[in-house]
Structures are given as structure tokens and as C-alpha cells.
Amino acid sequence: MKKYLFNLKYIVLGAFVSLTACVSDELANVGDLQDFTGPTPFYNTTDVSSSEFNCEKEELWAKYEINFQAGSNLSVNGIYYKWEVSPAEGVTLINKELPILEQLIDAQLAEVVALENEIAKLEFKIPCETNPAKLTVLNDQIDALEVKLAAAEANVSPAIQQNVSNLESQIAELAPATLEDRELIFSFPGPGEYTVGLTVTDNLGKSNYTEKTITITQAVPTIPIPEIGEPGFDDGTLFDGTGDGRDSWRAPSTSAWGGVFQINTKSELGILPDGYQAAKFPSDGSRVGYQEIEVTPGATYVLTYFTEFQTNTFGDVTVSIVSTNATTLAEAKLEANIIASRTDTNVGRVADVFKKHAITFEAGTNENVIILMTNSGVESRLDAFAISVKQ
Structure with missing residues (x-):
């Protein structure tokens, strides 16, 4: 019986294969x-x-x-x-393919293109710059970059020149x-x-x-990124290479706002968030940091910075974005003049350890705003201010 079943299985299989063979894709x-x-x-x-x-x-x-x-x-x-x-x-x-080939050419001439871009950024500023001293610095920087550009162009190797020529030929031969x-x-x-x-x-x-x-x-x-003068409080960081780290942060009137903060200096890089110096505020709260910056009406910005506290007693630091309608420290504390504000305390903080913070604010109709730094209760330090446009 098993023999007949075995033979029947193969008969059925053979019939299936035969039927399949009858189907032709041709x-x-x-x-x-x-x-x-x-x-x-x-x-x-x-x-x-x-x-x-x-x-x-x-x-x-x-x-x-x-x-x-x-x-x-x-x-x-x-x-x-x-x-x-x-x-x-x-x-x-x-x-x-056209933009791809153009990017490949720029990549071949990366140093030349980078210098051309830096020159263009400086030339962009010149027509609107009204400060004669800044104009002189801008023109001097352009002259120095043009010398570097000429050297970079002269140093383009024959191999690079050939690569660029080949890419330009490919562009010329592109089909419409x-x-x-x-x-x-x-x-x-x-x-x-x-x-x-x-x-x-x-x-x-x-x-x-x-x-x-x-x-x-x-x-x-x-939207241009606002310029913060001496954001890391280091010497010599003004546009002309001068400055004591706090010249940009002095209030227009000491009697109306208070004296400028002190400077804390370290001998090695890496101890502070940025550079060798930080702004230091004594515990009596008598010092301030004041800087007016240009903003674009309608834009939103993010201001970042670092704080550090001594921990022997309670204290805090406040960084505010204030309307230029404020003409005294007292007026700057009025709610009507505060655009945005952040206060941090030393609760849970460790001495000599910096922590990063951020304030988001809208420029509204303002073309200028004030960055104001104050403290109370304990010696505090601030460092490494930066600002960006929120997209």
C-alpha cells in the first residue's frame, strides 16, 4: 500500500510540473x-x-x-x-546638477572662498557704520584679509586648478x-x-x-545677530583690540545705576566658561552690569550666560532685558520696563562651578534694549554671554 501511495505522489507532482511548463513568458x-x-x-x-x-x-x-x-x-x-x-x-x-557642481568648485577652493566670505561680511557693514574709529578698523581688517586672499589664490596648486577647470567644463556641457x-x-x-x-x-x-x-x-x-561688547569680560576684546573687559558694561550714570562690576581673573584657560576673566559682583549688591544692544523689531532672541556663587550665605543673581525707557536702576525694576528677566539663587549650587542659563525675549517694537545684571546677598560671578536669533 505504501508503494502505491509513493508512486501516486510522484504522478501528481509530475503532472503539476508539466502544467507549469506549459506557461511561457514568451x-x-x-x-x-x-x-x-x-x-x-x-x-x-x-x-x-x-x-x-x-x-x-x-x-x-x-x-x-x-x-x-x-x-x-x-x-x-x-x-x-x-x-x-x-x-x-x-x-x-x-x-x-548645476548647484552640485558649483558647490564642488567652492570645496576645491575652500580657503579662497572662506576669505572672500569674510571680506564680504566686513564690506557689508561699512555703508551703515557711522563710528569713524570702527570704520578705520573695518577697512584695516579688509586690507589684511585681501593680502591673505591674494596669497591663497597664488597658492592654488596646478592639480586644484585642473580640478576646477574640469568642473567648469562639466557645467558648460550640462544639458538644458x-x-x-x-x-x-x-x-x-x-x-x-x-x-x-x-x-x-x-x-x-x-x-x-x-x-x-x-x-x-x-x-x-x-535678522542680524546683535553684537554684545566684551561678552566674556576679557581684556582687549573690543573691536579695536582695547578694553578692560567691562568698558562695554558701564552704565551711563553711576549715581543713577550704580558702579560697574569687578573683574575676577584666572591664570589658566578652562577654569572659567570663556577666557581668563569673569564679571564679579560683591555680596553687598552695589555693582551692576549695563549694556545697550541693537535688536530687530519683531524678532525673538535667546540670551545665554553662566553664573557661579559662593555658598556661605544665601544670595541671587538677576539678568534682565530692560526697555531703554528706564533711566535709573529703580525704573529698570518696574514691571512696565522689564521685557524679560531671570533670577537664579545659590541654593543647591557648588562654589566655583558655573551653570548655564537662558532667557528668551521678544524685541517687540524696540530697536534697542538693555542687558542688566544685578545681584544680592553673596559674591557672584557671570561669564560668557551670547545671543542668537530664535528661528
């Missing part, structure tokens, strides 16, 4: 199910726009460019793409971007709403269409 419409599924198109975008403004926030130029990359749910069939944009007037197409490219860059003539559509067709002739509304917004100047 015969049209034999063995394949008809494909009723058409492509489902989609696309992704990356904003690669750029612009430049002068120090008075006037637009010098703007390029409204968006990288478009098409996709589909089909991964094996041949896929064909067709873009369309409306309104099309003034819209130009850019080969997606077309509406049939899977990935390309649209350059729009200006702000507004544009409808960008994509048709995807597979190799069976099936196609589908999708579209999105792309909103191009007006270029706006980058």
Missing part, C-alpha cells in the same frame, strides 16, 4: 494577469532660494528657486514624466533642463502662487496626473 497574454494598475504620481520639493540685502535691509537680488523631484508607486515599469506650471511666464528651468526630467529646479520670477502639475506614464501607456499649489513668499533679510 507568449503574449499567456500566464500573465493584465495590469490594471496605473501609476500614482507624487513629487517632493526643496526650497533652494537665495537672496542678498544691504545693511539698510534693501534687497539687492533674489532667486526664487525650488527643486522638484518626481516619484511614482511603480518601481519596475518604465516611467515617463511630464511637468507643467501655471502661470508659466518668466519661469525658467535649471539642471539639478526639460519638463521631461524626473528632477529639476524651477526658477520663479517672483513671489506668488503657482500651480505645478506632474503627469506620470508607465510603459503600458497608463498615466495619471497630480498637481499642487506652490506659494513663493517674498524674500526677507536675515
Whole structure:
């Protein structure tokens, strides 16, 4: 009985193999199910726009460019793409490889490009600088950087020059971007709403269409980071190489605000959060730190700094952002004049150990604000002020 069952098993298996062999991929419409599924198109975008403004926030130029990359749910069939944009007037197409090749050239000439950027940053400041002493320093810095730039250009090796030449040749030989490219860059003539559509067709002739509304917004100047003078309280850190670490922090009137803080000095780097010196406030609370900085109305900022306390008795430190309407220390403590404030105590603190803090504040309609530092009860130190624009 087992023998007959064994033979029957192989007879069935042989019949299955024979039936399978009758199905051939070489015969049209034999063995394949008809494909009723058409492509489902989609696309992704990356904003690669750029612009430049002068120090008075006037637009010098703007390029409204968006990288478009098409996709589909089909991964094996041949896929064909067709873009369309409306309104099309003034819209130009850019080969997606162009910015990549330009970045490769900059990478080859990294030192030269870095020096050119540093010069550009200084030249940006000159038209709006009204302080003759600062203008002199800026021009001297530019002259020194131009000497370094000339040396860097002269030191570009023949191999680097050849690499740059090869990349420039690749740029010259780039094929123009077309509406049939899977990935390309649209350059729009200006702000507004544009409808960008994509048709995807597979190799069976099936196609589908999708579209999105792309909103191009007006270029706006980058919010400048405010400049804090002597933020780490070290000697010689003013724009002209002078300063005793606290010259930027003196109040306009000692009688109205109090005397400037003292300086605590260390002989080695690494003991303080920044440099060799920190601001020191005696326990009697008689000293202040006062500095007025420029801000951009409507912007939000984050101010950071470090504190340290002696622990022999209770004490605190307060850092405030104050309206310039305040003309005395008493007025600076009025709620109407306080934009933001933070008070830290020495509870739970360890002597000679600094801790970092942050204050977030909105400039509102203010073009200038005051950074005010006060303390009470115990000797305290502050160091390493920094400010950033909150995005």
C-alpha cells in the first residue's frame, strides 16, 4: 500500500510540473494577469532660494528657486514624466546638477572662498557704520584679509586648478533642463502662487496626473545677530583690540545705576566658561552690569550666560532685558520696563562651578534694549554671554 501511495505522489507532482511548463513568458497574454494598475504620481520639493540685502535691509537680488523631484508607486515599469506650471511666464528651468557642481568648485577652493566670505561680511557693514574709529578698523581688517586672499589664490596648486577647470567644463556641457526630467529646479520670477502639475506614464501607456499649489513668499533679510561688547569680560576684546573687559558694561550714570562690576581673573584657560576673566559682583549688591544692544523689531532672541556663587550665605543673581525707557536702576525694576528677566539663587549650587542659563525675549517694537545684571546677598560671578536669533 505504501508503494502505491509513493508512486501516486510522484504522478501528481509530475503532472503539476508539466502544467507549469506549459506557461511561457514568451507568449503574449499567456500566464500573465493584465495590469490594471496605473501609476500614482507624487513629487517632493526643496526650497533652494537665495537672496542678498544691504545693511539698510534693501534687497539687492533674489532667486526664487525650488527643486522638484518626481516619484511614482511603480518601481519596475518604465516611467515617463511630464511637468507643467501655471502661470508659466518668466519661469525658467535649471539642471539639478548645476548647484552640485558649483558647490564642488567652492570645496576645491575652500580657503579662497572662506576669505572672500569674510571680506564680504566686513564690506557689508561699512555703508551703515557711522563710528569713524570702527570704520578705520573695518577697512584695516579688509586690507589684511585681501593680502591673505591674494596669497591663497597664488597658492592654488596646478592639480586644484585642473580640478576646477574640469568642473567648469562639466557645467558648460550640462544639458538644458526639460519638463521631461524626473528632477529639476524651477526658477520663479517672483513671489506668488503657482500651480505645478506632474503627469506620470508607465510603459503600458497608463498615466495619471497630480498637481499642487506652490506659494513663493517674498524674500526677507536675515535678522542680524546683535553684537554684545566684551561678552566674556576679557581684556582687549573690543573691536579695536582695547578694553578692560567691562568698558562695554558701564552704565551711563553711576549715581543713577550704580558702579560697574569687578573683574575676577584666572591664570589658566578652562577654569572659567570663556577666557581668563569673569564679571564679579560683591555680596553687598552695589555693582551692576549695563549694556545697550541693537535688536530687530519683531524678532525673538535667546540670551545665554553662566553664573557661579559662593555658598556661605544665601544670595541671587538677576539678568534682565530692560526697555531703554528706564533711566535709573529703580525704573529698570518696574514691571512696565522689564521685557524679560531671570533670577537664579545659590541654593543647591557648588562654589566655583558655573551653570548655564537662558532667557528668551521678544524685541517687540524696540530697536534697542538693555542687558542688566544685578545681584544680592553673596559674591557672584557671570561669564560668557551670547545671543542668537530664535528661528
